Amino acid sequence: MSINDKVALITGAGQGIGRAIALRLANDGADIAIVDMNEEKMQAVAEVARALGRNATTFKADVSKRDEVYAAVDHAEKALGGFDVIVNNAGIASIQAIADLTPEEAEKVFKVNVEGVLWGIQAAAAKFKQRGRKGKIISASSIAGHEGFPLLGAYSATKFAVRALTQAAAKEFAGDGINVNAYCPGVVGTDMWVEIDRRMAEITGAKIGENYDKFVGGIALGRAQTPEDVAAFVAYLAGPDSDYMTGQAPIIDGGLVYR
Structure with a gap:
């Protein structure tokens, strides 16, 4: 699954799943563009990638802003001399009963989780076409993009939307040699799940850790997922072994x- 000397841009790469994806792709031979809002965390990831012998660059961007996503893609190409893969990983959680969602909460989660992916798809496809090259577009959905969960209604809606964008984009860009896929993690031991568990406890009155343990207890393989578990699958989507897979x-x- 060699991706030697390919250039990959990963959003939300300062921590958690995004960090694991960036370092896995670097370890597999890619040069990486790390996009996040936290400059200190981005630099730390870049240093590890460079220690692996790969080129790495950072770019601060808010993925909900279209111009900033396009600028990040342009930066990656200029700084690393190419552009082959984008991983639209950045996302935020929304833990709230549907009846209690405010316009502000709904707008925020949709702008990051849906528009952030849309702008990433647009910017990457435009760059691949400009370069006359094939490319891989990979976006973060979730098990909540296959099944709606209580207190995660808005979040689930955004992740269903990512699947819709993935399918439509795959059909629109297939003729240009662009593969578009998504990945759907479950219960991953990251800061996001710490926040999900805290908010669920706050709303339901459960003890901290109780909801997390309940979800993990339902996993057939008997353990919570690690960011590296997700990164291994994304590496497959980024590499040549997935060339016949799209949508x-x-x-x-x-x-x-x-499912």
Whole structure:
């Protein structure tokens, strides 16, 4: 699954799943553009990638802003001398009962999780076409993009939307040699799940850790997912072994949601 000397841009790469994806792609031979809002965390990831012998660059961008996403893609091409893969990983959680969602909360999660992916798809496809090259577009959905969960209604809606964008873009860009896929993690031991568990406890009155343990207890493989589990699958999507795959959003959750 060699991606030697390919250039990959990963959003939300300062921590968690995004960090694991960036370092896995670097370890597999790619030069990486790290996009995030936290400059200190981005620099730390870049240093590790460079220690692996790869080129790495950072770019601060808010993925909900179209111009900033396009600027990040342009920066990656100029700084690293190419552009082959984008991983639209950046996302935020929204934990709230549907009846209590405010316009502000709904707008925020949709702008980051849906518009952030849309702008990434647009910017990457435009760059691939400009360069006359094939490319890979990979976006973060979720098990919540296959099944709606209580207190995660808005979040689930955004992740269903990512699947829709993935399917439509795959059909629109297939003729240009652009593969468009998504990945659907489950319960990953990251700061996002810490926040999900905290908010669920706050709303339901459960003890901290109780909801997290309940979800993990339903995983067939018997453990929570790690960021590296997700990164391994994204590396497959980024590499040549997935060249005949497009428009898909497979679940990788250890056996929790089955479709």
